Amino acid sequence: MxxxxxxxxxxxxKVVLSESKRYNLHEPxxxxxxxxxxxxxxxSTWVSSVGKFVDQFEEMLAEYTxxxxxxxxxxxTAALHISLILAGVTTDDEVLxxxxxxxxxxxxxxxxxxxxxxxxxxxxxxxLDPIKLRSYLKDxxxxxxxxxxxKYSGRKIQAVLPMHTFGHPVDxxxxxxxxxxxxLVLVEDAAESLGSYYKGRHTGNHGVISALSFNGNKIIxxxxxxxxxxxxEVLGKKAKHLTTTARVAHKWSFVHDxxxxxxxxxxxxxxxxxxxxxxLPELLSRKRLLAEKYFQVFKGISGVNxxxxxxxxxxxxxxxxxxxxxxxxxxRDLVLEATNRADIMTRPAWRLMHELDIYKNCxxxxxxxxxxxxxxxxxxxxxxxxxx
Amino acid sequence: MxxxxxxxxxxxxKVVLSESKRYNLHEPxxxxxxxxxxxxxxxSTWVSSVGKFVDQFEEMLAEYTxxxxxxxxxxxTAALHISLILAGVTTDDEVLxxxxxxxxxxxxxxxxxxxxxxxxxxxxxxxLDPIKLRSYLKDxxxxxxxxxxxKYSGRKIQAVLPMHTFGHPVDxxxxxxxxxxxxLVLVEDAAESLGSYYKGRHTGNHGVISALSFNGNKIIxxxxxxxxxxxxEVLGKKAKHLTTTARVAHKWSFVHDxxxxxxxxxxxxxxxxxxxxxxLPELLSRKRLLAEKYFQVFKGISGVNxxxxxxxxxxxxxxxxxxxxxxxxxxRDLVLEATNRADIMTRPAWRLMHELDIYKNCxxxxxxxxxxxxxxxxxxxxxxxxxx
Numbered sequence: 118m119x120x121x122x123x124x125x126x127x128x129x130x131k132v133v134l135s136e137s138k139r140y141n142l143h144e145p146x147x148x149x150x151x152x153x154x155x156x157x158x159x160x161s162t163w164v165s166s167v168g169k170f171v172d173q174f175e176e177m178l179a180e181y182t183x184x185x186x187x188x189x190x191x192x193x194t195a196a197l198h199i200s201l202i203l204a205g206v207t208t209d210d211e212v213l214x215x216x217x218x219x220x221x222x223x224x225x226x227x228x229x230x231x232x233x234x235x236x237x238x239x240x241x242x243x244x245l246d247p248i249k250l251r252s253y254l255k256d257x258x259x260x261x262x263x264x265x266x267x268k269y270s271g272r273k274i275q276a277v278l279p280m281h282t283f284g285h286p287v288d289x290x291x292x293x294x295x296x297x298x299x300x301l302v303l304v305e306d307a308a309e310s311l312g313s314y315y316k317g318r319h320t321g322n323h324g325v326i327s328a329l330s331f332n333g334n335k336i337i338x339x340x341x342x343x344x345x346x347x348x349x350e351v352l353g354k355k356a357k358h359l360t361t362t363a364r365v366a367h368k369w370s371f372v373h374d375x376x377x378x379x380x381x382x383x384x385x386x387x388x389x390x391x392x393x394x395x396x397l398p399e400l401l402s403r404k405r406l407l408a409e410k411y412f413q414v415f416k417g418i419s420g421v422n423x424x425x426x427x428x429x430x431x432x433x434x435x436x437x438x439x440x441x442x443x444x445x446x447x448x449r450d451l452v453l454e455a456t457n458r459a460d461i462m463t464r465p466a467w468r469l470m471h472e473l474d475i476y477k478n479c480x481x482x483x484x485x486x487x488x489x490x491x492x493x494x495x496x497x498x499x500x501x502x503x504x505x
Numbered sequence: 506m507x508x509x510x511x512x513x514x515x516x517x518x519k520v521v522l523s524e525s526k527r528y529n530l531h532e533p534x535x536x537x538x539x540x541x542x543x544x545x546x547x548x549s550t551w552v553s554s555v556g557k558f559v560d561q562f563e564e565m566l567a568e569y570t571x572x573x574x575x576x577x578x579x580x581x582t583a584a585l586h587i588s589l590i591l592a593g594v595t596t597d598d599e600v601l602x603x604x605x606x607x608x609x610x611x612x613x614x615x616x617x618x619x620x621x622x623x624x625x626x627x628x629x630x631x632x633l634d635p636i637k638l639r640s641y642l643k644d645x646x647x648x649x650x651x652x653x654x655x656k657y658s659g660r661k662i663q664a665v666l667p668m669h670t671f672g673h674p675v676d677x678x679x680x681x682x683x684x685x686x687x688x689l690v691l692v693e694d695a696a697e698s699l700g701s702y703y704k705g706r707h708t709g710n711h712g713v714i715s716a717l718s719f720n721g722n723k724i725i726x727x728x729x730x731x732x733x734x735x736x737x738e739v740l741g742k743k744a745k746h747l748t749t750t751a752r753v754a755h756k757w758s759f760v761h762d763x764x765x766x767x768x769x770x771x772x773x774x775x776x777x778x779x780x781x782x783x784x785l786p787e788l789l790s791r792k793r794l795l796a797e798k799y800f801q802v803f804k805g806i807s808g809v810n811x812x813x814x815x816x817x818x819x820x821x822x823x824x825x826x827x828x829x830x831x832x833x834x835x836x837r838d839l840v841l842e843a844t845n846r847a848d849i850m851t852r853p854a855w856r857l858m859h860e861l862d863i864y865k866n867c868x869x870x871x872x873x874x875x876x877x878x879x880x881x882x883x884x885x886x887x888x889x890x891x892x893x
Contacts (some may be wrong), residue, residue, distance in 0.1 A: 165721020
């Protein structure tokens with residue numbers, strides 16, 4: 118086992134971080150109309166499930182992402198849950214997803230009483246590997262009435278749910294080819310990738326339906342919040358209906374025509390979101406500047422690489438990534454220890470989904486070697502926009 | 506069919522409402538530290554899933570309700586969902602609940618893959634009738650290994666989920682006797698009853714676990730929000746764990762030991778909640794004053810009664826209720842039409858759960874006559890605290 122020079126890494130981090138006293142992984146920046154909009158919201162008393170900021174926030178997101186219909190919801194997990202329902206995922210279906218993801222991706226499938234099916238990621242994007250997926254599906258899929266069935270489990274494979282890891286888009290064109298070939302619905306988990314583009318088109322604007330997140334650690338925040346994106350007007354209407362208790366419109370009567378959800382984003386949180394959206398271009402510039410600084414300081418250090426956006430992508434660099442070279446795996450925990458001890462917050466990737474007890478019996482590729490290797494070598498470093 | 510005098514009702518309403526220009530059903534009142542706390546929250550940048558206002562709001566709720574452990578969540582529906590899971594409700598169990606309730610009560614059971622089982626309410630509380638429930642259970646229950654099974658469906662009956670309708674408590678002592686006799690877990694849907702007491706003890710402090718709501722139309726609001734209440738420390742810890750993605754505490758590693766939920770109340774919303782809690786006693790006084798005014802003006806009008814708290818209760822009078830006398834059913838829609846036309850917002854009770862297409866095939870008492878009758882005669886009238 119080779120080891121990186123921890124001192125060099127600490128010095129490099131301190132070159133970039135020297136001007137700040139806060140070294141959390143990702144903190145929000147409120148320098149715009151946040152307080153003014155929230156005050157306006159409270160003064161109006163319209164703080165709850167309807168209000169002008171909800172409408173405005175949805176319009177701003179639609180305009181920014183280029184997606185026709187946006188439905189704001191209470192968080193990214195709720196956005197994923199409804200997106201999967203509207204993608205036709207139902208009891209006992211399988212949904213293909215990377216094993217290298219945050220647990221919400223798998224949980225949302227579970228909420229549909231469906232089964233996550235874990236596949237490998239590639240090192241160029243940190244996300245789902247479409248080439249490996251295609252060859253895997255050729256082995257395991259049996260086509261019946263135009264649908265793909267897992268011939269080992271007997272279950273229908275309904276959808277593919279890639280996640281744009283730390284803001285870096287997967288290769289969506291290749292993935293769409295696979296989806297077409299196997300008749301699978303593409304649902305994008307774009308929770309981490311607001312402001313990230315694949316070949317000039319925003320992430321979340323490629324799948325049938327997609328999910329965004331505005332949790333406190335995301336590039337913009339509404340406290341807690343998320344959004345469902347779709348270009349399909351019918352799905353968009355269904356998303357609004359399902360997330361607002363499926364109540365049939367009427368001046369006073371309370372009739373509900375589906376088992377719906379209380380997933381509305383409160384107007385108070387949307388007010389914060391509107392102010393944050395006004396600052397998104399500036400936040401993105403700052404993030405790209407910070408990423409460039411990190412790239413420069415880590416360039417000369419052996420055994421470690423700063424992860425840069427794939428060539429087809431413009432990434433938001435949500436959480437910056439150091440990737441140790443192969444052979445240097447044992448250094449990961451040493452770096453984590455040294456940095457966190459110095460109050461520079463760093464963390465490894467999430468525990469891989471197929472290694473969690475709750476999901477270890479789910480179907481998966483035998484060969485998840487890239488994900489396993491990435492997980493052993495990846496370190497997230499402080500990424501707040503104000504650090505630039 | 507007899508009919509009420511609509512003009513008399515309109516005049517009575519206008520006596521009470523004359524000083525206000527707004528006649529919605531229920532609007533929040535922000536006259537305390539709402540803006541100051543929310544501003545403090547934004548200034549601190551801790552707007553999201555952890556923060557001092559979340560802790561403080563939970564402590565204030567615990568102190569106010571007298572319940573040992575409070576876990577704030579994203580809304581009342583989420584609170585119900587987790588409460589049911591922690592009450593042991595699981596796939597194919599049945600949960601007894603009034604057919605006269607808001608759809609969230611039934612939906613939360615559905616989210617557990619369990620089955621709502623609808624029972625009748627009584628006119629003295631507008632909530633679940635424990636006497637009728639007891640005699641019904643004697644007929645349908647078969648006891649096996651100490652648990653109650655529905656001998657017609659074969660399913661286990663795990664819990665009873667009463668809802669304190671419009672803030673009026675059900676007869677909890679009688680209901681607890683039934684729960685003990687049939688070994689059922691009592692879960693209180695106290696979404697509407699913050700500030701309501703049964704024999705001097707706060708609603709939500711009688712069941713094993715209970716749910717509150719702070720939606721925009723409730724007695725206090727956090728924009729959207731809810732809380733789980735329990736005196737059982739173990740259940741309290743589990744509630745916190747399940748609502749925060751079931752992540753195992755660690756400085757940096759992301760391991761989850763259960764299929765958890767992202768149900769955290771953002772600190773931003775909790776900040777609003779803290780300010781609202783400071784004003785709760787005042788809001789309650791205003792509500793009781795408004796109820797008393799309504800009682801006085803409707804006293805002399807034939808065919809209609811203003812609904813007053815049961816003798817064992819001190820109610821928050823969340824939504825004020827006019828109950829037409831039997832025989833006057835045809836007047837309900839005339840009153841609804843006349844009042845709403847005059848911009849005085851009124852509404853009937855919710856469509857009964859067993860009459861919704863989505864729940865019409867669920868098990869139920871044959872005799873739901875009281876609920877049906879109440880639904881035909883009930884009208885909610887404007888109830889905002891500032892109307893007093």
